[in-house]
Each structure stands twice: as C-alpha cells, then as structure tokens.
Amino acid sequence: MKGAGDSTVITSILDDLKNKFLKSEYIGHKLIEDGVWGDFHNLEPLEPFIKNSPLKDFRINPVAPFTGCIFSCKFCSISTMPQKYKSVQFRNPDDFVSELRYYQKGSVDFKNRYYFFTPDNLFSNKKELISFLKQIMESDLHINYAVQISIEVADDEGLLKLIRASGGTHFFIGLESLDMRNLKHINKHIVGNIEKSGMSVAKYYASKIKKIHDHGISIHGSFIIGLPYDYYNSATDNTGVDITKFCTKNRIGAQPSTIVDLPGSVFFNESQENNRFIYGKKDTMDYFLSLSIADFAETNKIPPDSLYNSPLVIASMVFYISSKVGSPVRATINSTIIFMRSFIHPTKNGKGFKIWERFIDAVCSAVSQTAVALYKAAGRFSCAIQAWCQGYHGEAI
Ligand code: SF4
Numbered sequence: 001m002k003g004a005g006d007s008t009v010i011t012s013i014l015d016d017l018k019n020k021f022l023k024s025e026y027i028g029h030k031l032i033e034d035g036v037w038g039d040f041h042n043l044e045p046l047e048p049f050i051k052n053s054p055l056k057d058f059r060i061n062p063v064a065p066f067t068g069c070i071f072s073c074k075f076c077s078i079s080t081m082p083q084k085y086k087s088v089q090f091r092n093p094d095d096f097v098s099e100l101r102y103y104q105k106g107s108v109d110f111k112n113r114y115y116f117f118t119p120d121n122l123f124s125n126k127k128e129l130i131s132f133l134k135q136i137m138e139s140d141l142h143i144n145y146a147v148q149i150s151i152e153v154a155d156d157e158g159l160l161k162l163i164r165a166s167g168g169t170h171f172f173i174g175l176e177s178l179d180m181r182n183l184k185h186i187n188k189h190i191v192g193n194i195e196k197s198g199m200s201v202a203k204y205y206a207s208k209i210k211k212i213h214d215h216g217i218s219i220h221g222s223f224i225i226g227l228p229y230d231y232y233n234s235a236t237d238n239t240g241v242d243i244t245k246f247c248t249k250n251r252i253g254a255q256p257s258t259i260v261d262l263p264g265s266v267f268f269n270e271s272q273e274n275n276r277f278i279y280g281k282k283d284t285m286d287y288f289l290s291l292s293i294a295d296f297a298e299t300n301k302i303p304p305d306s307l308y309n310s311p312l313v314i315a316s317m318v319f320y321i322s323s324k325v326g327s328p329v330r331a332t333i334n335s336t337i338i339f340m341r342s343f344i345h346p347t348k349n350g351k352g353f354k355i356w357e358r359f360i361d362a363v364c365s366a367v368s369q370t371a372v373a374l375y376k377a378a379g380r381f382s383c384a385i386q387a388w389c390q391g392y393h394g395e396a397i
Contacts, residue, residue, distance in 0.1 A: 058110045058367060060146070061103050064118045065132050066090040071121065073174075074187045075224060077264035078120075088124045093135040100141055108142045114169075114364055115145040122147040126159065136166040142349045142357070144364035146170035152193065154208035164215045165348045169361070170368035171212060172255070175221035178202045178242055182227040187266075202246055209250045216345030218338040218365045220253030220372040223321065226314040227259060228304045240317025247325045251334045253372030254325040256318045258299045258311070267301075276301045278311070331373035339366040 009028035016022050068088035072079045078086045103112045122129060136143065144167050151173050153159060177183055178201045183191050194204045205221075212219055223243050230239040240256070247254045261268040261277070271277050278300055299311045307313045324330070342365035343358050350358035 054110050058114065059112070060114050060116050061112065062116045062118050063096070063099055063103075064091070065093075065096045065122075066119055066124070066128070068124070069120045070124050071189050072187060072266075073176075073189075074185075074266040075259070075262065076120075077262040079187075079266045080264055080269060088128075090125070090128045090132075093132045096132060097135050097139055097141070100136070100143060101139070104141060104143070113143055113360070115143055115167075117145055117147045120148055121150055123150040123153050126156075130159070130162065133162045133166045137162070137348055141167075143167040144169040144347065144361060146172065146368055148172045148174070151175070151190065151205060151208045154211040157211075160212065160215050160217075164217060164345060165351075167347045167349075168215075168217055169342075169347075169364045170218045170220075173219060173221050175205055176224050177227055177230075178205070178246060179227070179229045179239075181229040182224075185228055186224070205246075206250050209252060213251070213338070213341060214345075216338070216342035216361070216365060218253075218334075218342075218369040220255055220369075221247065222255040222257060224259050225256050225317050225321075226299055226303050226307060226311075229306070230304065230314075230317075231306045232308070232313050232317070238317060240320040243317075244321050244324045247321070248330060251337055253331075253334065253369060254321050255372065256321040258314050258318055259301065259303070260299050261301050271301045278302055326373035328373070331370050335366040335369040338369050339363070342366070 006028045009026050013022070013026055066088055068086050069076075069078060070088060100115065103115070105112075146169060147163075149171050153163070153171075174188075176186060176188060180191065180194065180201050183194070183201065194201055197204050199207070209219060225240065225243075232238040232240075243254065243256065261271045275281075299314060303309050303311060303314055339362045342362035346354075346358040346361045350361045
C-alpha cells in the first residue's frame with residue numbers, strides 16, 4: 001500500500017480480502033479525514049513519469065551488517081542504555097553478503113538491487129566496515145544502498161571512494177541543528193571537530209556535504225525542531241527559514257522532526273524530573289497518552305520560551321521546511337544534479353564504458369533524492385496533529 005492509510009483505502013482492502021480478490025496495489029490519499037488537510041500533492045506531478053517507467057517496481061530491501069551505536073545523543077532512545085547492550089556487534093561479512101545475494105537471486109532489477117543498511121550509524125567501526133565493503137567489492141553483486149552515517153565520513157576520502165564503489169548511493173545524516181549551542185545541548189559528538197575547524201556549523205556541514213556530493217552520493221539531513229536555542233521572530237525570520245535556506249543552498253533533502261522526549265532517552269528522564277511534559281503527571285491517562293501517541297510528528301514536552309512554549313510554532317516550522325525543501329521543483333532540480341554527479345562517479349559495476357550500469361547507478365541516486373521529498377507529507381501531518389492537540393488541550397499559541 002502507498003500513501004495514507006485512510007478509511008477509503010482500508011475499507012477497500014478489507015472488502016477485497018473478504019472477496020478473496022486482493023489487488024497488487026492500493027493507494028491512500030487522505031492524511032487527515034476532516035477535509036482540512038486532504039490529499040497530499042507534493043510528488044504528484046512526477047506520478048505519470050514514475051507510473052510509466054521501470055521505477056514503479058522500485059523496492060528498498062532492509063539488511064543489517066551490524067547492530068549497536070557508539071554514541072549517546074541525549075534525545076536518542078538508546079542514550080540511557082548500559083554500554084554493553086548498545087555495543088556494536090558485527091555479522092560475519094560472508095553471512096551478510098550471502099543475505100544480499102539471497103535477495104538478488106535471478107536477474108537484477110529495481111526490485112532487488114536497492115538496499116537500506118539498517119544501522120543507526122554506519123561509521124561506527126571503520127576497520128570492520130572496510131572488510132564488509134571489500135567483500136561486496138569482490139562479489140558479483142550489482143547493488144545500490146542507502147545508509148545512516150555521521151558527516152565525518154567526508155573526511156576519509158579513501159572510505160568514501162570505497163563506499164561509492166561498493167554501491168553507496170544515499171546518505172541520511174543527523175545534522176540536527178545549525179546552532180552550536182543546540183548541538184552541545186544534545187551531546188552531539190561532532191561538536192569538538194566543528195570547534196577545531198574554526199567554522200560555523202553551517203559552513204562546516206556545507207564543506208562536508210560538498211565532499212560527499214563529489215562522489216555522486218545523494219544526501220538528506222535530519223533536523224530537530226524545538227531545541228532550546230531555536231527561535232521564532234516572524235514568519236520570515238526563524239530557525240525553520242534558516243534550515244530551509246541551508247538545505248536548498250546545499251542541494252540536500254530535509255527530514256525535520258518535532259522535538260520529542262523518547263522513552264529511554266536522557267531528555268525523557270530529565271523531563272520527568274523537571275515536570276516538562278505537556279500532558280500531565282506520571283500515572284495519569286494524559287501522561288500515558290503522551291508516551292503512546294508522541295512520535296516525530298508531535299512533541300510531548302513544553303517547548304522553549306523562545307518558541308512561545310508552543311508546539312504549533314514548532315509544527316509550523318516543520319511544515320515550512322518540508323514543504324519548501326520537498327517541493328516538486330526543488331526535488332527535480334536536486335535529483336537532476338545528483339543524477340549527473342552519480343553518472344560521472346559510478347559504482348564498481350558502472351566503471352569504464354558500462355553506460356547502462358552507470359545510468360542505473362545515477363537513477364538510484366536521483367530516486368533517493370526525489371523520495372526524501374515525501375517528508376513534506378510528514379510535515380503536514382505534524383502540523384495537523386499539533387493543531388488538534390492544542391485545540392484538545394485548549395492552549396493558544
Ligand atoms: S541518534 Fe544515532 S548516533 Fe546518536 S546515539 Fe542514537 S543511534 Fe547513535
């Protein structure tokens with residue numbers, strides 16, 4: 001199923017199931033069914049192209065080379081976990097490659113060539129990572145893959161080359177904020193390196209993004225909205241506008257998320273101690289709801305004074321970033337540019353004059369860049385949820 005799980009599409013699935021006549025595809029259109037938010041239109045202009053191309057069969061296959069993470073970002077649900085439970089544990093490279101091969105039985109097409117390597121940060125153990133990548137290089141696999149990874153990977157030219165050659169196509173990077181004070185607040189491990197560089201956060205990030213792009217790898221960055229040093233002076237002067245300008249200037253996609261204290265995070269414990277939750281005290285139904293319904297679309301803590309303590313102000317910035325950075329025009333421009341860069345820097349399968357393989361590599365990079373524009377729908381959803389919650393709790397902006 002694609003799109004929203006609205007009542008129309010769910011009813012039609014259930015009816016077809018009852019009649020033992022399930023279709024191969026269902027598409028939902030209504031994100032919120034009160035008629036206010038309605039259908040989402042962000043990528044619809046591209047639909048005729050996608051429907052009539054091999055891309056309609058495009059699939060992302062998740063695979064895990066290892067588990068665990070070496071960092072402890074305070075907002076992350078693993079940050080209070082004892083080290084031994086979040087330590088990095090690698091699979092045997094042979095075992096991993098055999099799983100990749102399992103998906104690629106038969107001919108290689110858009111259903112079985114694109115993978116998502118699931119670790120939260122691929123850059124956790126360079127030595128082990130290199131042996132995995134070499135194993136892929138030595139295989140006859142034709143793959144493209146997306147990963148979550150630290151921006152410092154840009155400092156290692158050799159590793160970047162190896163990632164690209166082995167099929168690296170798209171990076172999801174946790175940028176989180178362009179304000180150093182916010183990065184310190186969340187215990188982002190990159191702070192020391194940025195300070196050492198003498199650059200601003202935006203300049204430091206931009207320099208690394210350029211290096212990654214130069215290898216033909218597309219990028220989207222995640223940003224947390226609602227951190228203590230975020231600001232909102234007016235509709236044209238706020239943190240959301242700054243992040244939008246940064247993403248459009250550096251030609252990356254954006255995944256803006258509302259600040260939320262996830263159970264298991266350091267921030268979650270702090271909010272419990274300091275009574276900063278929006279929905280009520282521990283052991284109440286409101287408190288329970290704040291845990292069960294809060295996700296990246298809705299905050300569960302009181303936002304900072306600089307944002308008028310308002311979840312709606314946060315939601316409006318999330319919506320602004322995702323709709324501007326994820327607009328069809330922007331997605332098309334970014335995808336076209338990364339297509340060309342990818343074509344010039346192919347994976348191992350496109351090296352030399354293998355024009356068709358180069359073309360496929362380039363298509364995979366471009367598709368990744370286009371797909372992240374879908375966060376526009378998430379931004380809209382966030383805004384709707386916040387509006388509903390503030391209405392429910394009778395709070396004003
Ligand atoms: S946010 Fe990512 S890098 Fe930070 S602790 Fe969590 S998994 Fe690790």
